[in-house]
Amino acid sequence: MADAVTPREEDYSQWYLDVVRNAKLAENSPARGCMIIRPNGMALWENMREALDGMFKATGHENLYFPIFIPERFMAREAKHVEGFAKECAIVTHSRLTTNEDGDLIPDPESKLGENYIVRPTSETIIWDTYSKWIQSYRDLPLLYNQWANVVRWEMRPRLFLRTAEFLWQEGHTAHATKEEAIEEAERMLDVYATFAEEYMAMPVIRGRKTESERFPGAVDTYCIEAMMQDGKALQAGTSHFLGQNFAKAFDCTFTNEDNEVEHVWATSWGVSTRLVGGLVMTHSDDQGLVLPPKLARDQVVIVPIYFNDDQRATVLKEAERIKQELADAGIRVKLDADDNQKPGWKFAEYELQGIPVRLAIGPRDVKNENVEIARRDTKEKNIVPQEGIADRVKTMLDDIQTSLYETALARQEEMTTTVDDYDTFKEVLEEKGGFIRAHWDGTAETEQRIQDETKATIRCIPLDQEEEEGVDMVTGKPSKGRVLFAKAY
Amino acid sequence: MADAVTPREEDYSQWYLDVVRNAKLAENSPARGCMIIRPNGMALWENMREALDGMFKATGHENLYFPIFIPERFMAREAKHVEGFAKECAIVTHSRLTTNEDGDLIPDPESKLGENYIVRPTSETIIWDTYSKWIQSYRDLPLLYNQWANVVRWEMRPRLFLRTAEFLWQEGHTAHATKEEAIEEAERMLDVYATFAEEYMAMPVIRGRKTESERFPGAVDTYCIEAMMQDGKALQAGTSHFLGQNFAKAFDCTFTNEDNEVEHVWATSWGVSTRLVGGLVMTHSDDQGLVLPPKLARDQVVIVPIYFNDDQRATVLKEAERIKQELADAGIRVKLDADDNQKPGWKFAEYELQGIPVRLAIGPRDVKNENVEIARRDTKEKNIVPQEGIADRVKTMLDDIQTSLYETALARQEEMTTTVDDYDTFKEVLEEKGGFIRAHWDGTAETEQRIQDETKATIRCIPLDQEEEEGVDMVTGKPSKGRVLFAKAY
Numbered sequence: 012m013a014d015a016v017t018p019r020e021e022d023y024s025q026w027y028l029d030v031v032r033n034a035k036l037a038e039n040s041p042a043r044g045c046m047i048i049r050p051n052g053m054a055l056w057e058n059m060r061e062a063l064d065g066m067f068k069a070t071g072h073e074n075l076y077f078p079i080f081i082p083e084r085f086m087a088r089e090a091k092h093v094e095g096f097a098k099e100c101a102i103v104t105h106s107r108l109t110t111n112e113d114g115d116l117i118p119d120p121e122s123k124l125g126e127n128y129i130v131r132p133t134s135e136t137i138i139w140d141t142y143s144k145w146i147q148s149y150r151d152l153p154l155l156y157n158q159w160a161n162v163v164r165w166e167m168r169p170r171l172f173l174r175t176a177e178f179l180w181q182e183g184h185t186a187h188a189t190k191e192e193a194i195e196e197a198e199r200m201l202d203v204y205a206t207f208a209e210e211y212m213a214m215p216v217i218r219g220r221k222t223e224s225e226r227f228p229g230a231v232d233t234y235c236i237e238a239m240m241q242d243g244k245a246l247q248a249g250t251s252h253f254l255g256q257n258f259a260k261a262f263d264c265t266f267t268n269e270d271n272e273v274e275h276v277w278a279t280s281w282g283v284s285t286r287l288v289g290g291l292v293m294t295h296s297d298d299q300g301l302v303l304p305p306k307l308a309r310d311q312v313v314i315v316p317i318y319f320n321d322d323q324r325a326t327v328l329k330e331a332e333r334i335k336q337e338l339a340d341a342g343i344r345v346k347l348d349a350d351d352n353q354k355p356g357w358k359f360a361e362y363e364l365q366g367i368p369v370r371l372a373i374g375p376r377d378v379k380n381e382n383v384e385i386a387r388r389d390t391k392e393k394n395i396v397p398q399e400g401i402a403d404r405v406k407t408m409l410d411d412i413q414t415s416l417y418e419t420a421l422a423r424q425e426e427m428t429t430t431v432d433d434y435d436t437f438k439e440v441l442e443e444k445g446g447f448i449r450a451h452w453d454g455t456a457e458t459e460q461r462i463q464d465e466t467k468a469t470i471r472c473i474p475l476d477q478e479e480e481e482g483v484d485m486v487t488g489k490p491s492k493g494r495v496l497f498a499k500a501y
Numbered sequence: 502m503a504d505a506v507t508p509r510e511e512d513y514s515q516w517y518l519d520v521v522r523n524a525k526l527a528e529n530s531p532a533r534g535c536m537i538i539r540p541n542g543m544a545l546w547e548n549m550r551e552a553l554d555g556m557f558k559a560t561g562h563e564n565l566y567f568p569i570f571i572p573e574r575f576m577a578r579e580a581k582h583v584e585g586f587a588k589e590c591a592i593v594t595h596s597r598l599t600t601n602e603d604g605d606l607i608p609d610p611e612s613k614l615g616e617n618y619i620v621r622p623t624s625e626t627i628i629w630d631t632y633s634k635w636i637q638s639y640r641d642l643p644l645l646y647n648q649w650a651n652v653v654r655w656e657m658r659p660r661l662f663l664r665t666a667e668f669l670w671q672e673g674h675t676a677h678a679t680k681e682e683a684i685e686e687a688e689r690m691l692d693v694y695a696t697f698a699e700e701y702m703a704m705p706v707i708r709g710r711k712t713e714s715e716r717f718p719g720a721v722d723t724y725c726i727e728a729m730m731q732d733g734k735a736l737q738a739g740t741s742h743f744l745g746q747n748f749a750k751a752f753d754c755t756f757t758n759e760d761n762e763v764e765h766v767w768a769t770s771w772g773v774s775t776r777l778v779g780g781l782v783m784t785h786s787d788d789q790g791l792v793l794p795p796k797l798a799r800d801q802v803v804i805v806p807i808y809f810n811d812d813q814r815a816t817v818l819k820e821a822e823r824i825k826q827e828l829a830d831a832g833i834r835v836k837l838d839a840d841d842n843q844k845p846g847w848k849f850a851e852y853e854l855q856g857i858p859v860r861l862a863i864g865p866r867d868v869k870n871e872n873v874e875i876a877r878r879d880t881k882e883k884n885i886v887p888q889e890g891i892a893d894r895v896k897t898m899l900d901d902i903q904t905s906l907y908e909t910a911l912a913r914q915e916e917m918t919t920t921v922d923d924y925d926t927f928k929e930v931l932e933e934k935g936g937f938i939r940a941h942w943d944g945t946a947e948t949e950q951r952i953q954d955e956t957k958a959t960i961r962c963i964p965l966d967q968e969e970e971e972g973v974d975m976v977t978g979k980p981s982k983g984r985v986l987f988a989k990a991y
């Protein structure tokens with residue numbers, strides 16, 4: 012069995028790593044900063060992917076695939092973009108291995124590339140180079156494309172799922188004839204992300220806009236969703252960028268409009284990544300391990316049969332199989348663990364660790380009484396209930412878990428949001444309570460930077476539902492029109 | 502509209518590229534040898550992926566994900582493996598970009614990596630390093646894992662889908678306690694590939710074993726499926742390797758067996774790639790463009806409404822919508838093209854080019870007579886049929902197309918297989934007819950190499966159903982126990 016999970020109270024960071032490792036979601040790899048995603052983690056990401064992909068298709072997008080290698084010269088075309096990514100690029104410089112005098116493998120000096128390639132940190136550059144060939148007329152617009160891919164951003168302080176040198180993600184890249192349409196698209200996709208986070212991950216999010224200094228390199232405007240983790244730190248869970256005409260200008264992507272005039276194309280890009288898996292873990296899990304929302308759990312129910320001899324085994328397994336079939340027929344994802352090598356007690360702990368939402372246990376007495384024990388992972392409630400109507404009961408319980416996880420997380424997020432008017436209180440709340448702090452800000456990058464330097468808190472976003480409110484910046488005393496959301500963040 | 506497709510008779514290579522480009526499957530990218538997979542091509546690959554993934558799961562496999570970067574030293578561990586891949590590796594040597602005196606972007610010399618990384622050409626090395634940590638006892642076995650990923654093998658003569666520097670694939674990597682179990686697994690997965698090729702792609706394949714010189718670098722035995730293209734050249738469509746204990750020994754992966762003895766683990770790996778898309782194109786398509794087997798077509802049916810004024814438009818579209826709904830309710834993937842910007846004739850040609858298996862056309866007269874025109878892509882047959890019972894009729898036609906594509910391809914494969922006993926005839930058949938040639942071989946690498954040097958034909962495989970037959974090698978006159986399959990290949 013896996014090692015014990017460090018309690019959250021004791022060490023939240025260690026607790027997170029313990030849950031990720033013991034629930035067999037992922038582990039570190041020999042390639043520095045890259046992770047190995049294990050089957051339990053991969054199943055979670057694949058379920059997220061499937062749900063998101065359905066939502067992208069429902070909003071008119073198609074998938075395609077661009078190369079992993081970006082020619083070095085492309086990176087230079089958009090000034091802010093290269094500035095943003097230059098320090099975290101994996102650069103391919105050679106195409107053959109050979110051995111040196113000592114017999115060690117080295118890049119063959121004769122295979123040095125004429126032009127280096129960057130392993131994509133994101134694909135705007137290579138995509139806009141191509142879009143400039145695909146787009147001639149307004150009739151070619153919009154292009155609504157997405158790709159599921161791996162990307163690499165060299166990472167100095169890697170952390171499983173949350174910050175890894177390589178991660179899996181999707182990146183949408185759309186091209187539009189007008190500014191308005193592009194902004195609408197960027198907002199629509201932010202909404203898709205927020206809906207996914209709330210309805211599938213049961214993770215409430217704040218929809219907002221980044222400040223200029225936190226924008227994606229090359230974007231005119233970056234929208235984001237921000238979630239609050241159990242330890243009071245925020246997690247940026249998804250971003251959607253209105254890119255204006257920056258990339259169209261850098262790659263000379265123009266179109267002829269209906270009036271036969273040549274214009275530059277308007278762009279968006281948007282992405283979420285395997286980081287969401289980390290956010291899911293930190294939103295719901297507890298000291299016993301992972302807690303999964305039913306909509307994303309590979310197995311929503313596990314059935315553990317209990318018996319002490321071969322006669323009982325036969326009777327109990329027969330009932331267990333029947334119940335499994337009944338649940339499967341009702342569209343529930345169910346697993347029966349009939350492995351004789353492990354004791355029921357071990358299995359209970361293991362599935363608790365893995366976060367399976369509902370556990371059914373059935374023993375000889377349950378068979379006789381036509382009962383089954385039902386336990387829910389989130390509240391740890393246990394009850395003996397009739398086998399009759401078990402599928403309906405489980406369905407209701409799964410729905411209830413999904414809702415309840417969301418409501419618990421929402422209540423925490425609200426409890427962890429504090430409105431503050433002066434800088435001393437700000438620092439105090441930040442240190443003692445953490446969470447989101449709603450405070451006035453004078454709108455300057457200088458003040459933003461000063462607060463970050465002094466407290467490590469950053470402006471997570473300017474909430475989309477920000478109310479107009481006259482106020483003064485808590486640091487400079489300069490006027491402000493509304494409150495922004497500060498927090499320490501992952 | 503797209504340019505015309507070069508007829509196969511005129512230039513088969515150009516025909517292939519024309520179909521791939523005009524059906525918007527893929528195109529070349531600015532990253533040398535890498536391709537851009539367009540939405541039509543991606544939908545095809547995603548459908549293949551989904552079908553294969555279901556078959557992998559049904560045979561007990563789970564997905565996981567290993568890093569794209571392989572530490573240089575890992576490559577050196579298995580001697581044949583590094584020998585096989587050293588000449589086609591993308592090597593990452595730096596982690597930051599900077600600008601030189603001229604303002605050009607260059608790898609920052611200070612960011613030179615302590616150890617270089619290889620962009621995975623395949624993942625045996627990094628996976629077996631990890632398996633050695635995951636496996637201790639026979640109770641941990643078997644491990645039945647697969648990953649969907651991109652890989653890079655530098656490619657001097659790239660060709661869309663068939664040979665690209667980066668390609669998408671899946672790689673299964675399994676670990677077993679016994680040799681027999683590992684061989685059984687390698688054979689099972691070959692069978693999964695063959696079943697997929699024949700049942701989904703409608704592409705008949707020969708199941709066989711590679712000769713020693715054609716084996717995967719590091720394998721004890723390589724199984725393969727080989728398909729025959731329309732131009733008489735063979736395509737290796739999938740491989741499954743019995744790796745023996747080679748990688749377990751290289752990465753010191755041992756387990757304690759039931760008798761408490763320490764043994765090295767037995768391994769398999771198996772993969773298919775986006776190359777299958779190229780095989781699909783070359784198996785069924787014709788001078789009008791792509792021909793898709795219904796099971797893999799994103800859209801199985803397209804409905805083209807025909808009208809000449811607004812009144813007709815309303816009536817015709819209403820009927821078309823109703824038929825679309827009827828087909829969708831019957832589980833048929835159907836698209837209605839109601840775009841007013843294009844004429845029906847243009848649409849007919851476009852969907853023919855894109856290979857949609859069945860086309861329905863409906864005009865004012867059809868509405869009045871309660872008819873619809875049905876056309877099948879493979880035979881180009883057209884008929885006016887009653888709207889009544891259209892879903893059943895379409896279903897039957899789709900099944901029929903799927904079967905008929907397979908049978909046509911099988912008949913061609915058989916017709917293109919020649920049994921030959923002497924080297925002169927061999928050369929003659931190879932030049933004039935092409936296809937598979939069944940001939941005796943003395944079992945030596947020298948003879949194999951000589952034949953390849955002199956004719957460009959290689960031994961595609963030793964068929965699994967090879968009959969025992971006394972004979973003599975057509976080149977050396979040395980004895981042979983059975984015929985092997987020669988061909989020129991992609």
Ligand SMILES: [Zn+2]
Pocket residue numbers: 259260262263264265275
């Ligand atoms: Zn321009």
Ligand SMILES: [Zn+2]
Pocket residue numbers: 749750753754755765
């Ligand atoms: Zn060893």
